Amino acid sequence: MKTRKRRRLMAILVIPLFSATLMLAAAALAGGSAGGTLSTGRSVMTYSDSLNLNSTFSHDTATIRTAGMTIIVKPTNLEVDGAEVATIGNDVSNIEVRVKRGKVTFVADGEPVATKLR
Numbered sequence: 001m002k003t004r005k006r007r008r009l010m011a012i013l014v015i016p017l018f019s020a021t022l023m024l025a026a027a028a029l030a031g032g033s034a035g036g037t038l039s040t041g042r043s044v045m046t047y048s049d050s051l052n053l054n055s056t057f058s059h060d061t062a063t064i065r066t067a068g069m070t071i072i073v074k075p076t077n078l079e080v081d082g083a084e085v086a087t088i089g090n091d092v093s094n095i096e097v098r099v100k101r102g103k104v105t106f107v108a109d110g111e112p113v114a115t116k117l118r
Helices: 002-029
Strands: 030-039 043-048 055-059 060-067 069-073 077-080 083-089 094-102 103-108
Touching: 002 043, 002 060, 030 055, 043 060, 060 103
Parallel strands: 043 094
Antiparallel strands: 030 043, 055 060, 060 069, 069 077, 077 083, 094 103
């Protein structure tokens, strides 16, 4: 009898703890997003699957650090780790930066941006 009660008690305690642990792990590994608007009115939004994501906005430039890379959105170009990978128009009002499995892609005003290999 005592063994059955112990097993039931263990099941009651272990199952919720295991489920909570799985949920926390999934949330931590899902990455995140960050964004803001530059003083020029340009919106910059970043989506990353990395645990680390830091965005800094100053006047007309956004600096994003994620997945071990530094991504810079300047008024007319996009850089990854100091290398220019694309040019954009000064009139672009919305930039999305997407980082997935170490690959960076950009979307400007809803359209994918062709990037140079680095």
